[in-house]
Every structure is written in C-alpha cells, then in structure tokens.
Amino acid sequence: MSKVQIIAEAGVNHNGDLDIAKQLIKVASEAGADLVKFQTFQASKGLSKNAPKAAYQLQSTDSSESQLEMIQKLELSPEMHEELIACCKHCGIQFFSTGFEPESVDLLFSLGVEKFKIASGELTNLPLLRHIGSYGKPVILSTGMASLVEIEAALVVLEEAGTLKENITILHCNTEYPTPMKDVNLRAMLSIRDTLGVSVGYSDHTLGIEVPIAAVALGATVIEKHFTLDRNMTGPDHQASLEPHELKDMVKAIRNLEKALGDGW
Numbered sequence: 001m002s003k004v005q006i007i008a009e010a011g012v013n014h015n016g017d018l019d020i021a022k023q024l025i026k027v028a029s030e031a032g033a034d035l036v037k038f039q040t041f042q043a044s045k046g047l048s049k050n051a052p053k054a055a056y057q058l059q060s061t062d063s064s065e066s067q068l069e070m071i072q073k074l075e076l077s078p079e080m081h082e083e084l085i086a087c088c089k090h091c092g093i094q095f096f097s098t099g100f101e102p103e104s105v106d107l108l109f110s111l112g113v114e115k116f117k118i119a120s121g122e123l124t125n126l127p128l129l130r131h132i133g134s135y136g137k138p139v140i141l142s143t144g145m146a147s148l149v150e151i152e153a154a155l156v157v158l159e160e161a162g163t164l165k166e167n168i169t170i171l172h173c174n175t176e177y178p179t180p181m182k183d184v185n186l187r188a189m190l191s192i193r194d195t196l197g198v199s200v201g202y203s204d205h206t207l208g209i210e211v212p213i214a215a216v217a218l219g220a221t222v223i224e225k226h227f228t229l230d231r232n233m234t235g236p237d238h239q240a241s242l243e244p245h246e247l248k249d250m251v252k253a254i255r256n257l258e259k260a261l262g263d264g265w
Contacts, residue, residue, distance in 0.1 A: 120144025
C-alpha cells in the first residue's frame with residue numbers, strides 16, 4: 001500500500017497575514033502532513049461585487065462587508081507566495097495551492113509548483129480545466145456538489161487537454177461547512193473510483209477526525225483537511241477547521257491505520 005498523501009489545508013486561514021501563514025506552515029510540518037495548501041486567486045476576476053456571503057461565513061466575519069471585500073483581504077501576492085515557498089522548504093514540507101484562474105495557475109507553475117489542485121466550485125469551469133490540463137502535471141480535483149456525469153466530463157476535459165488519467169486524483173467531498181455526518185456519504189468515493197477508474201481521496205469538512213480516518217480505511221489515497229491556529233479567530237473557514245493538536249492526532253491516526261491495514265498477505 002502506498003503512503004496516503006495528507007494535505008493540511010491552510011486555505012485562507014492566514015487572514016491575509018504573512019506571519020500567520022508561516023505559523024500555519026510550521027504547524028503542518030510539525031504535525032507530519034505531506035503538503036500544506038493555500039489558495040491562489042485574484043478576487044476581482046472571480047467574484048461579483050454583489051455576491052452574498054455563505055451562511056457559515058456570516059457567523060465568523062463582518063456582516064457589513066461583501067463577499068468580494070472579504071476575499072480581497074485574503075489574497076496572497078506573488079511576493080508572499082515566494083516567502084511561503086521558502087518557509088516550506090525550511091520546514092521540510094511541500095508547498096501546494098489551489099489556483100482559481102488561469103493567471104493564478106500560471107503563477108504557481110512559474111514558482112515551481114509541480115501539481116495542481118482544482119476546487120469543487122471550478123469543476124465545471126471547463127476553460128480553466130483545459131488550461132490546467134495542458135500543463136500535463138498531476139491534478140487533484142475536488143467534487144463538491146458535482147454529479148457523477150459532471151465529474152466524468154471534467155475528467156475527459158483534463159485528459160483531452162494533455163493530463164494522463166493515472167495522474168488525476170478525484171477527491172470526494174461535501175461543500176457544507178461543517179458537513180453533518182448524515183450528509184458525508186463516504187461510499188460515494190468508492191462509486192467514483194469504481195465507475196471512472198481513477199485514484200480517489202477525500203476532502204473533509206466535518207468536525208473532528210473520524211471521517212478522514214475512515215476514508216483511508218476505505219481506500220483513499222489523498223486526505224485533505226482544513227486546519228487553523230485557533231478556531232475562534234475571525235475569518236470564513238476557522239470554525240470548520242482542526243486546531244494544531246487535532247491535526248497532529250489525525251496524521252498520527254492515519255499513519256497507524258496504514259500500518260494496521262498491511263498488504264493483505
């Protein structure tokens with residue numbers, strides 16, 4: 001059995017503060033994660049000024065600001081990316097990021113990022129998929145609210161653009177933050193694997209660490225989980241994220257489970 005890739009999802013939990021982002025890198029490294037993932041975007045290119053905030057975002061952010069205003073504060077400049085990559089190298093963990101527009105994808109490639117992550121909300125953004133697929137690099141694709149037909153269509157677009165199917169991993173996930181246990185439907189990950197013939201993993205938005213551990217037992221090759229320095233911080237994703245000790249517990253449990261699973265012989 002190959003080692004499960006564990007992605008510690010810092011996302012936008014740095015709150016636009018470079019020092020917090022570096023602390024998150026250190027936490028992810030000390031927890032034993034393989035990659036620490038951020039988000040690379042230009043808010044003005046992807047959001048309307050009239051876009052409302054999601055209900056969960058209103059619980060931990062300023063209700064008077066728009067979605068666009070909130071997201072603009074969370075952008076990372078190219079210079080900040082360079083500092084974070086250097087910090088990752090110093091801490092011994094791989095830098096990773098989701099690019100939300102072609103320009104952001106190009107920036108990541110120019111900085112030496114060797115694989116691409118596609119967010120759930122971009123699964124039907126076929127021009128973006130073609131752009132990413134044309135690089136021929138490994139791709140990790142989250143599914144969110146997509147149907148199996150939409151996932152298959154995205155897979156075809158990536159392949160036709162130049163990415164080999166064996167270099168694509170599909171992550172089952174639910175876009176509700178936090179996700180109620182009754183809505184996880186973890187066996188959907190197996191349906192994706194068996195129907196489409198791809199490597200699969202799980203991007204978790206539940207509270208706690210039980211579900212990603214169960215996903216590994218079912219055959220996930222990649223686990224992605226949000227984490228933060230403190231769930232009480234102001235920001236859109238902190239409340240549905242693990243705190244440092246919980247991230248460490250999750251990684252330890254997954255590594256122990258890998259040993260326990262053995263090779264079957």
